[in-house]
Amino acid sequence: MKVIIINGSPRRKGITAAILHEIERGLSVKGIEVMFYDLDAIKMAHCLGCCSCFQSGHCCIKDDAEKLSEQIAEADGVILGSPTYASNVSGLMKDFIDRGHFVIEQLLHGKYCITVSTGENYGNRDTSKVLGRLVVYSGGCICDSIVVKAPFETATLKDPQKRNGSDKEERKSICSKAAEKMIREMKQRKKHPLQNLQHFIVLNIGIKPFVKKKGIAYQGVVEKWRKMGI
Numbered sequence: 001m002k003v004i005i006i007n008g009s010p011r012r013k014g015i016t017a018a019i020l021h022e023i024e025r026g027l028s029v030k031g032i033e034v035m036f037y038d039l040d041a042i043k044m045a046h047c048l049g050c051c052s053c054f055q056s057g058h059c060c061i062k063d064d065a066e067k068l069s070e071q072i073a074e075a076d077g078v079i080l081g082s083p084t085y086a087s088n089v090s091g092l093m094k095d096f097i098d099r100g101h102f103v104i105e106q107l108l109h110g111k112y113c114i115t116v117s118t119g120e121n122y123g124n125r126d127t128s129k130v131l132g133r134l135v136v137y138s139g140g141c142i143c144d145s146i147v148v149k150a151p152f153e154t155a156t157l158k159d160p161q162k163r164n165g166s167d168k169e170e171r172k173s174i175c176s177k178a179a180e181k182m183i184r185e186m187k188q189r190k191k192h193p194l195q196n197l198q199h200f201i202v203l204n205i206g207i208k209p210f211v212k213k214k215g216i217a218y219q220g221v222v223e224k225w226r227k228m229g230i
C-alpha cells in the first residue's frame with residue numbers, strides 16, 4: 001500500500017511538517033510505502049485557467065504539480081496538510097488544489113485520506129473544512145482530521161522535535177493513532193456512509209450533469225471517469 005503526504009506549508013520545519021512527519025513515521029513502521037512532498041520544494045506554476053485539461057485529460061503545464069497528481073492517482077491513501085492563512089489553506093496548497101485535477105476529475109476516487117490543519121489563533125477549523133470538502137467532493141473518504149492550535153514562534157525552532165514536552169507527546173499519540181486508523185481502513189476498505197452519500201449527491205446532481213452539458217470540451221474528464229469506473 002502506498003500513501004502520499006503533501007505539506008502545504010512553506011516552512012519545511014514548521015508545525016504542519018512536524019505533524020505530517022510524525023504520521024509518516026507511524027505509517028512507515030507498519031511497512032506502508034510513504035512519499036512525502038513539501039509543496040514549497042516542487043516546481044509548480046499557478047493554474048492558467050485555460051481549461052485545456054478538461055478536454056485533453058492533462059495539464060498543459062508540464063511541471064512537478066502534474067507529476068504529483070499522477071502519483072496521487074496511483075496511491076491508496078493521501079494526507080493533505082496546510083497551515084491556516086487568513087482562515088483558509090495556504091496559497092501553496094490552494095495552487096496545488098487548482099492544479100491537481102481534484103474535484104471534476106475525481107482524483108481521490110476510492111482513496112483514504114487524512115487532513116491536517118494548523119493555526120495559531122482562529123480559523124484552523126475553516127481550513128480543515130476546506131480540505132475535508134475537497135476530499136469528499138473528489139471521491140475520497142476522510143479517516144481522520146487533525147486540527148492543531150500552536151503558537152507561530154514555536155514552529156520556527158530549527159529542530160521541530162525540540163518543541164515543548166507534553167504537547168509533543170500528545171501530538172505524537174494523535175499522529176500514531178491516525179496512522180493506525182488509516183492503515184486499518186485501507187486494509188478493510190471501510191465504508192463511510194455519510195461521506196459516501198454526500199459524495200453521491202455532489203457527483204450526480206452537481207458534477208455529472210454539468211460535465212455532460214459541456215460535451216467535447218470535457219471529454220478528457222469523461223475518459224478518466226470511464227477508466228476509474230465512475
Ligand SMILES: Cc1cc2nc3c(=O)[nH]c(=O)nc-3n(C[C@H](O)[C@H](O)[C@H](O)COP(=O)(O)O)c2cc1C
Nearest residue numbers: 009014015016083084086087118119120121122155
Ligand atoms: C500569512 C499568514 C496568515 C495566517 N493566518 C492565520 C489565521 O487566519 N488564523 C490562525 O489561526 N493562524 C494564522 N496564521 C498562523 C499559522 O497558521 C500557524 O502559525 C501555523 O501553525 C503555521 O504552520 P507552519 O509552522 O507549518 O508553517 C497565519 C500565518 C501566516 C504566515
